[in-house]
Amino acid sequence: MSQTNVVSVPRPTAVRIPLREIVPWAVFTTVLALLVLLFVTTEAGAVSLVSDGLVHEFVHDGRHLLAFPCH
């Protein structure tokens, strides 16, 4: 592996964000994103969290046109 050094540079040639800074944001984003994606892509098909299908019907065309299985 190549060695790393902490230095101050004038131009960003290869900024590397430490993993310990990324991980908490990654977890937060993944949970939130999966929830949104579940509603847009899967709700009321194979999985149903809100039983009346209102959310599903509202975003229905987006789901088809984004290429997710719908019905």
Place this chain on the structure above:
Amino acid sequence: MMKTLLVRGMLAGLVAGVLAAGFAYLVGEPSVGDAIALEESHGTQAHDAASHDAASHDAASHDAPPHAESPGRAGSGDAAAHEHSESPDHAAESDAAPGHNHGDDALVGRGVQSTLGLLTGVTGYAVAVGGLFAIAFAVVQGRVTTLRPRVSVALLAAGGFAVAVLVPFLKYPANPPAVGQAGTIEDRTALYFGFLALSVVTAMVAVAVGRAAADRAGAASGGLLGVGVYVTVMAVAGALLPAVDEVPDGFPGSLLWDFRLASLGTQVVLWCALGLVFAMLAEKALGRGSRDGHAVTVRQ
């Protein structure tokens, strides 16, 4: 820094979502509308045949004189439109597939589905993807690629589109309303998301393999090896997994083609816009960080 990148990723997603929704409305909605019109005039035989025995009876009831609402009234979602959906046939249909009500017996009218609903769905998806994209960029920048941020972002967007959209689409292409049997929605969902997950995991492994090889044999060889690993695994998986072929007899081929092209085009617009906007924003974010004199970790 991570928070800044995340906000910018989601902002890029928002812009990309609005543009993609505009494309989907102009290019995709006509075929969605045609497919729904076909579905309703043909009595949705493809769904019913699979989901319950009363197929012929159900089809006959759909062929009866059309429901009374005008399109405008169906869109208003008033109480009368709901009462109408309580006939035994419709109830049975809803049990089999909660998700396939459009038009007459829908909770949300077509006018809303094809405009505000479309915009919300596509934009929600794009913002979520934008957030995940920012995380992926933060991980690869300075580790997998040491190129300047905007070049890394462009490569990541091209790769992300191929892995998250194009490859799953080649195996399990998008289908318009009226294509697909209600009874198999769970299998089709599992297959689609399984293949999508396999694609993402394989891509991560391929990147790690390629990166390790690049340290020894150079960037070109590492890149080729990574792409080779990914393509080989996905080709084998694609050949082994079952196909989904549920296009009903008599469904127009040209309509299916138009819909699928519009669907792929929507995703192309989304990922191109996401890549371009985030490239600009990430370059600025990382540039400003270092001009402020922050210490940054660099590869030697």
